[in-house]
Amino acid sequence: MSVPDLTLESSIRNLEPTSSRMPSLHRAPLEIRALKSGFLTALTWIGAILASVPLFSVIYMLLVEGGSRLNWETLTALPPSAFDLGGGFGNAIVGTVVMVGIATLVSVPIGILAAVYLAILDPDSKLAHTVRFLAKVLTGFPSILAGVFVYAVMVVTMKTYSALAGGVALAVLMLPTVVLAAEQAMAMVPKKMKDAAYGMGCTRTQVIWKVVLPTGAPGILTGVMLAIAGAAGNSAPLLFTALFSDYYLRSLTEPTASLAILIFNFSGMPYENQIQLAWAASLVLVLIVLVFNILARIIGRQKY
Amino acid sequence: MNANPEMMAAGTASPRNGIVMDCQLEKVFYGDFLAVRDSKVPIEKNKITGFIGPSGCGKSTVLRSLNRMNDLIPIFRFQGKVSYHGQDIYDKKVDPVVVRRYIGMVFQQPNPFAMSIYDNVAFGLRLNGFKGNLDERVEKALQGAACWNEVKDKLKNSGLSLSGGQQQRLCIARAIATEPDVLLMDEPCSALDPIATRRVEELMIELKEKYTIALVTHNMQQAMRVADTTAFFGVDISQGSRTGYLVEMGPTRKIFEEPEQQLTRQYVRGEFS
Amino acid sequence: MASHQFDNVDRSGSVSGPPSGGDYALDRSFRGIAWFSAALILALVVYIVVEIGGKAMPAIAEHGLGFLTSTAWNVQTGQFGILPQIWGTLYSSLLALILGGVFGVAIAIFLTQDFLPSRLAMVFRTIIELLAAIPSVVFGLWGIYVLIPLLRPVANWLHANLGGVPFFGTSLSGPGLAPAALVLAIMILPTVASISVDALRQIPYKVKEAAYGMGTTRWEAILKVMLPTASSGILAALVLGFGRALGETMALAMLIGNSNQISLSLFAPANTLAALLASSFPEAGPVEVRALMYAALALLAITLIVNAVGLAVMKFATRKFEAER
Numbered sequence: 001m002s003v004p005d006l007t008l009e010s011s012i013r014n015l016e017p018t019s020s021r022m023p024s025l026h027r028a029p030l031e032i033r034a035l036k037s038g039f040l041t042a043l044t045w046i047g048a049i050l051a052s053v054p055l056f057s058v059i060y061m062l063l064v065e066g067g068s069r070l071n072w073e074t075l076t077a078l079p080p081s082a083f084d085l086g087g088g089f090g091n092a093i094v095g096t097v098v099m100v101g102i103a104t105l106v107s108v109p110i111g112i113l114a115a116v117y118l119a120i121l122d123p124d125s126k127l128a129h130t131v132r133f134l135a136k137v138l139t140g141f142p143s144i145l146a147g148v149f150v151y152a153v154m155v156v157t158m159k160t161y162s163a164l165a166g167g168v169a170l171a172v173l174m175l176p177t178v179v180l181a182a183e184q185a186m187a188m189v190p191k192k193m194k195d196a197a198y199g200m201g202c203t204r205t206q207v208i209w210k211v212v213l214p215t216g217a218p219g220i221l222t223g224v225m226l227a228i229a230g231a232a233g234n235s236a237p238l239l240f241t242a243l244f245s246d247y248y249l250r251s252l253t254e255p256t257a258s259l260a261i262l263i264f265n266f267s268g269m270p271y272e273n274q275i276q277l278a279w280a281a282s283l284v285l286v287l288i289v290l291v292f293n294i295l296a297r298i299i300g301r302q303k304y
Numbered sequence: 305m306n307a308n309p310e311m312m313a314a315g316t317a318s319p320r321n322g323i324v325m326d327c328q329l330e331k332v333f334y335g336d337f338l339a340v341r342d343s344k345v346p347i348e349k350n351k352i353t354g355f356i357g358p359s360g361c362g363k364s365t366v367l368r369s370l371n372r373m374n375d376l377i378p379i380f381r382f383q384g385k386v387s388y389h390g391q392d393i394y395d396k397k398v399d400p401v402v403v404r405r406y407i408g409m410v411f412q413q414p415n416p417f418a419m420s421i422y423d424n425v426a427f428g429l430r431l432n433g434f435k436g437n438l439d440e441r442v443e444k445a446l447q448g449a450a451c452w453n454e455v456k457d458k459l460k461n462s463g464l465s466l467s468g469g470q471q472q473r474l475c476i477a478r479a480i481a482t483e484p485d486v487l488l489m490d491e492p493c494s495a496l497d498p499i500a501t502r503r504v505e506e507l508m509i510e511l512k513e514k515y516t517i518a519l520v521t522h523n524m525q526q527a528m529r530v531a532d533t534t535a536f537f538g539v540d541i542s543q544g545s546r547t548g549y550l551v552e553m554g555p556t557r558k559i560f561e562e563p564e565q566q567l568t569r570q571y572v573r574g575e576f577s
Numbered sequence: 578m579a580s581h582q583f584d585n586v587d588r589s590g591s592v593s594g595p596p597s598g599g600d601y602a603l604d605r606s607f608r609g610i611a612w613f614s615a616a617l618i619l620a621l622v623v624y625i626v627v628e629i630g631g632k633a634m635p636a637i638a639e640h641g642l643g644f645l646t647s648t649a650w651n652v653q654t655g656q657f658g659i660l661p662q663i664w665g666t667l668y669s670s671l672l673a674l675i676l677g678g679v680f681g682v683a684i685a686i687f688l689t690q691d692f693l694p695s696r697l698a699m700v701f702r703t704i705i706e707l708l709a710a711i712p713s714v715v716f717g718l719w720g721i722y723v724l725i726p727l728l729r730p731v732a733n734w735l736h737a738n739l740g741g742v743p744f745f746g747t748s749l750s751g752p753g754l755a756p757a758a759l760v761l762a763i764m765i766l767p768t769v770a771s772i773s774v775d776a777l778r779q780i781p782y783k784v785k786e787a788a789y790g791m792g793t794t795r796w797e798a799i800l801k802v803m804l805p806t807a808s809s810g811i812l813a814a815l816v817l818g819f820g821r822a823l824g825e826t827m828a829l830a831m832l833i834g835n836s837n838q839i840s841l842s843l844f845a846p847a848n849t850l851a852a853l854l855a856s857s858f859p860e861a862g863p864v865e866v867r868a869l870m871y872a873a874l875a876l877l878a879i880t881l882i883v884n885a886v887g888l889a890v891m892k893f894a895t896r897k898f899e900a901e902r
Contacts, residue, residue, distance in 0.1 A: 142824025
């Protein structure tokens with residue numbers, strides 16, 4: 001028994017006959033045991049509150065610094081050059097939306113199809129085990145390396161930075177999230193429902209299309225929304241795939257602006273105007289990410 | 305056809321029916337585990353064939369072998385023959401998906417899909433590319449399953465919003481909507497309360513006018529109430545593992561009142577279970 | 578299959594029929610596509626490794642293993658080495674792990690061991706999840722304009738009074754290891770907390786009952802029973818959080834100072850592999866790109882190993898409970 005002395009002693013003390021020859025069952029508030037418990041509880045409370053301070057500080061800064069600068073001009077105008085006043089980041093919003101859109105179009109179909117294979121078609125095959133493991137490894141894959149990879153594969157061969165390359169880099173990051181969430185959602189469809197469909201004489205594809213995908217849809221969509229939220233906020237892979245542009249997007253094969261890179265670029269500038277814009281862009285970016293997070297929650301909450 | 309239909313029909317009032325499924329299971333394995341051996345179970349047209357026996361006797365395995373549901377378990381292996389209208393459903397050329405279209409199944413747990421009551425019933429019709437009047441067939445199936453009156457005003461509601469007994473009758477409606485040839489019922493009442501059980505039993509007796517039914521039940525009274533023919537399965541533990549086999553099969557009254565085998569007599573008298 | 582359609586089955590009202598040829602074609606092609614998609618993920622990972630490895634080859638041939646132990650990064654002379662970046666990566670991640678780990682596990686205990694009414698626990702859980710949703714650049718911006726000004730007086734006081742301690746060996750002039758590690762800790766906290774929460778939740782209720790049944794206080798139950806039982810899951814959380822920290826880029830590129838030096842001081846500027854890539858890649862010439870590819874390969878290797886170890890620990894943790902059940 002690994003009961004420490006402390007506990008043992010106090011237990012024995014408790015068991016010694018009191019005046020009424022009964023052990024006292026009352027709480028002994030000044031016992032070391034109780035003190036220790038109280039101390040640790042207080043520490044945990046402090047830790048939890050301390051951990052939420054950064055979030056509130058970030059939100060405060062976003063609202064005060066970013067909110068004060070947010071208006072129609074900042075949402076639509078082009079970024080100002082060094083000494084200019086005014087300006088905005090309309091092109092960066094468009095660029096972010098377009099690249100996240102490309103990433104979604106690329107990663108969601110592949111991710112869901114791969115999840116179908118992992119969850120339904122052959123969950124115990126060697127390929128499934130390998131892919132599942134790799135998808136998990138990829139969720140911890142440094143996002144900057146997705147940028148390096150797409151730079152080597154697309155930017156070098158196309159000889160230009162582009163929205164397309166940025167979108168593909170984000171897709172690489174979204175893919176594992178979509179695969180794992182969709183697989184889990186499909187695996188959670190009750191076996192008895194799948195059995196019922198098989199029992200009706202469905203082919204495996206019919207079981208998947210008519211029962212598994214509709215039933216698992218909320219879970220799959222939740223995963224997709226979370227993946228989109230992650231991609232929208234991710235900037236590292238865009239640094240040298242989409243680069244940046246001071247103009248509105250005209251073609252998918254030219255350098256493209258994004259909110260995250262704009263924040264990165266402006267944050268280091270010594271001009272008040274740019275720094276205010278960086279805060280305003282952060283507020284917009286966080287709002288975009290939050291919208292998808294909240295969507296994910298709402299969809300995920302619906303129970304069938 | 306090894307079974308003698310004449311003998312099977314003896315003692316029942318109904319005229320001799322044809323045999324829809326002639327099931328001759330030699331060996332059924334899950335991996336290395338021999339689950340069922342040497343069982344010949346002919347299933348007659350427009351009758352209810354009940355499968356009874358102690359737990360672990362393989363009666364569910366036998367039933368699930370009849371529409372190849374067991375094929376979904378990768379380690380399942382089947383030796384023998386299941387003749388359905390003269391064709392062996394375990395023939396290499398046969399697609400289990402097709403088998404299941406003709407031989408419907410009702411499961412132990414009510415398992416409606418996460419869709420509306422209407423869509424649940426229409427599922428099989430749509431699956432089979434039915435082109436006629438869908439509403440009419442859905443209503444007919446729900447009436448056939450004795451739940452039309454309860455659900456006719458809420459066909460758009462989720463099938464999962466119904467009570468357990470209603471869900472099970474919905475599943476029966478879903479199974480009979482396509483009017484399959486044979487219905488396999490795997491302890492369909494085990495998750496139901498006595499009142500719901502009674503309704504499903506009444507339903508089974510109505511359904512046998514049109515369908516051929518094979519019923520697994522853990523409840524001997526249920527077999528006595530609804531089955532025309534009863535197959536009693538036992539467990540053979542002589543080889544160290546639990547292998548099920550057919551002990552005796554015959555008209556239900558004969559099985560319960562004057563069985564030929566000692567084992568059957570003990571079981572139906574409740575001397576072991 | 579055409580010869581076995583059971584067409585001799587005679588039932589007037591039945592609509593049962595075999596799947597159409599189209600159904601079969603669809604079935605086969607859909608399954609093929611799904612297999613292909615799964616295989617694509619495998620191919621993608623192989624392609625990533627081969628591509629980055631291949632592009633790094635010239636630099637590997639040129640610099641050899643000396644690259645990993647050299648401290649120079651000089652484009653003019655063509656001398657490249659990433660020891661300071663490896664040091665900075667490991668040092669900042671380790672600091673973040675200590676901080677983020679302590680807080681993350683504390684929060685996991687807080688959320689799972691009935692400290693809070695369920696409604697309040699939901700609020701805290703949401704706060705932690707929101708923390709995970711804040712983009713890295715936004716934390717970077719916050720670090721520059723909130724955290725660094727806040728830290729500077731504290732850091733400089735520590736340096737002035739405890740300058741002899743190597744950790745406080747320099748003053749904090751702006752960006753540096755301390756703000757970077759702090760932000761990194763905040764960023765990995767949600768990862769550590771959520772995996773630890775899962776690990777604690779996995780413990781069967783009967784274990785908790787057994788502990789309380791022995792007359793333990795809540796904290797005795799947590800420290801002597803719950804945490805040891807969940808230890809491998811919590812270890813996995815820490816390893817995966819560490820992996821996250823190793824690869825984190827933008828906030829670090831904004832906060833760590835991008836200075837290729839090795840120092841124990843918490844307030845000195847430093848650099849990490851990911852930050853090096855982020856700050857140098859966009860403007861790099863062909864020679865430097867080759868060296869950066871080598872650096873990327875090193876980062877890939879480190880994170881893959883750490884993540885694989887984390888996942889292996891997690892698998893072990895899960896299996897332990899499955900065996901018990």
